[in-house]
Amino acid sequence: MSGLAGVIAGESAICTCGLGNGLNYRGYDIADLALKCEFEEVAYLLLNGELPNKSQLEGFRKDIIAGRELPQNVKDVLKAIPATSHPMDVMKTATSALGCCEPEADDFSDQEEKIKRLLGAFPSFLVYWHHWHKNGKEIELASDETNIAGYILERLKEKTPEAVEVKAMNAMLTLYAEHEFNASTFANRITASTLSDIYSCMTTGIGTLKGHLHGGANEVAIKFVLQFDNVEHALKEVDAIFARKEKIMGFGHRVYRNLDPRSPIGFELARELKELPTSDPKLFDIAKAVRDKVRDDKGLPDNIDFFGGLIYHYMQIERLYYTPLFIMSRAAGWAAHAFEQRANNRIIRPGSEYTGPAPRDFVPMEKR
Numbered sequence: 001m002s003g004l005a006g007v008i009a010g011e012s013a014i015c016t017c018g019l020g021n022g023l024n025y026r027g028y029d030i031a032d033l034a035l036k037c038e039f040e041e042v043a044y045l046l047l048n049g050e051l052p053n054k055s056q057l058e059g060f061r062k063d064i065i066a067g068r069e070l071p072q073n074v075k076d077v078l079k080a081i082p083a084t085s086h087p088m089d090v091m092k093t094a095t096s097a098l099g100c101c102e103p104e105a106d107d108f109s110d111q112e113e114k115i116k117r118l119l120g121a122f123p124s125f126l127v128y129w130h131h132w133h134k135n136g137k138e139i140e141l142a143s144d145e146t147n148i149a150g151y152i153l154e155r156l157k158e159k160t161p162e163a164v165e166v167k168a169m170n171a172m173l174t175l176y177a178e179h180e181f182n183a184s185t186f187a188n189r190i191t192a193s194t195l196s197d198i199y200s201c202m203t204t205g206i207g208t209l210k211g212h213l214h215g216g217a218n219e220v221a222i223k224f225v226l227q228f229d230n231v232e233h234a235l236k237e238v239d240a241i242f243a244r245k246e247k248i249m250g251f252g253h254r255v256y257r258n259l260d261p262r263s264p265i266g267f268e269l270a271r272e273l274k275e276l277p278t279s280d281p282k283l284f285d286i287a288k289a290v291r292d293k294v295r296d297d298k299g300l301p302d303n304i305d306f307f308g309g310l311i312y313h314y315m316q317i318e319r320l321y322y323t324p325l326f327i328m329s330r331a332a333g334w335a336a337h338a339f340e341q342r343a344n345n346r347i348i349r350p351g352s353e354y355t356g357p358a359p360r361d362f363v364p365m366e367k368r
């Protein structure tokens, strides 16, 4: 089956794309989680199977905050990585470096501690590297912001974020946190199935997420929207792209053929953010017109990455940081899957259908 489409590759109790309104984490509808919870509650749910009560959430949050500070060795690695590096490569390398400094126990007895450490450290990797290379200064990693959403925005931009931005960031972290056997989660799960360590699971996930057919679609989608100064121009280009039989990033999905249930939530968040004084509302109109045209002409729904890109643009976040933000969220899903795999493990090793040459005689060097 090409691309393993339609293949059931294993069992999981974490998430389903297809029940209820279309996307549930541990049985809870994504719309409730995205708009009524902090991301920390959702990460706890994914990792532990139940929503936290107040004291469980406070303990979880405290541990994540404690994970923000980085070892000097990791800071040195971040300083040494060139300013021109792709931020996804920065995240992958910093994750590896942290794994060298603070390896996971061989028996995985500290796996819960390690993922809380990583949820705290991922935003720090990006803000530390960003400020060192872009602003020539060493940023303080401590902050009064108590949740991950506020922390990312405040440390990156060094100003108190607007409430609407924190709301949207929280929701985006939740919308991106988990998605069953998507490519990066499945890759991370394969790594877990070899009994490798959690940092290796994470770097596997990061490398797989980077591609434009997966997490990297959001940075291409916004680049597409930004090139137009009016709706007519954008719609003409959509026709031209279809005539060339090319794809528009941020559309289509392996599982959702009619609607990505995350998209209407992202659409409403973008609508709210376009009211910020720094936002260009015309971009929202262009994105909406493109969405409608692609859906009407091709029957292709927008996926979360289409309006996701616009949301981060309205927050004035650099385009190449959108997929690193995805890591900060999906890490919770990756870890939940790695732990689930470890709890009932058999190495993942499918077969392949051989299409190569039939057995033949070896040809010695002098006869080739």
Ligand SMILES: CC(=O)SCCNC(=O)CCNC(=O)[C@H](O)C(C)(C)COP(=O)(O)OP(=O)(O)OC[C@H]1O[C@@H](n2cnc3c(N)ncnc32)[C@H](O)[C@@H]1OP(=O)(O)O
Pocket (backbone or CB within 6 Å): 003, 212, 213, 214, 215, 217, 246, 247, 248, 249, 250, 251, 252, 253, 254, 255, 300, 303, 304, 305
């Ligand atoms: C968080 C996420 O990772 S969400 C996904 C983010 N990725 C993107 O937005 C990249 C753009 N989209 C795509 O490339 C694909 O839709 C994928 C990778 C998401 C899914 O791939 P598949 O399930 O293999 O779908 P497939 O490529 O077979 O598409 C089915 C048909 O729709 C077309 N199609 C799919 N996506 C698009 C698109 N974005 N633009 C134009 N046409 C598309 C395909 O060309 C194909 O047409 P055909 O039947 O005439 O050949």
Ligand SMILES: O=C([O-])CC(=O)C(=O)O
Pocket (backbone or CB within 6 Å): 176, 178, 179, 181, 182, 183, 214, 254, 255, 303
């Ligand atoms: O499920 C997929 O194939 C891609 C996706 O939407 C995700 O990982 O969030």
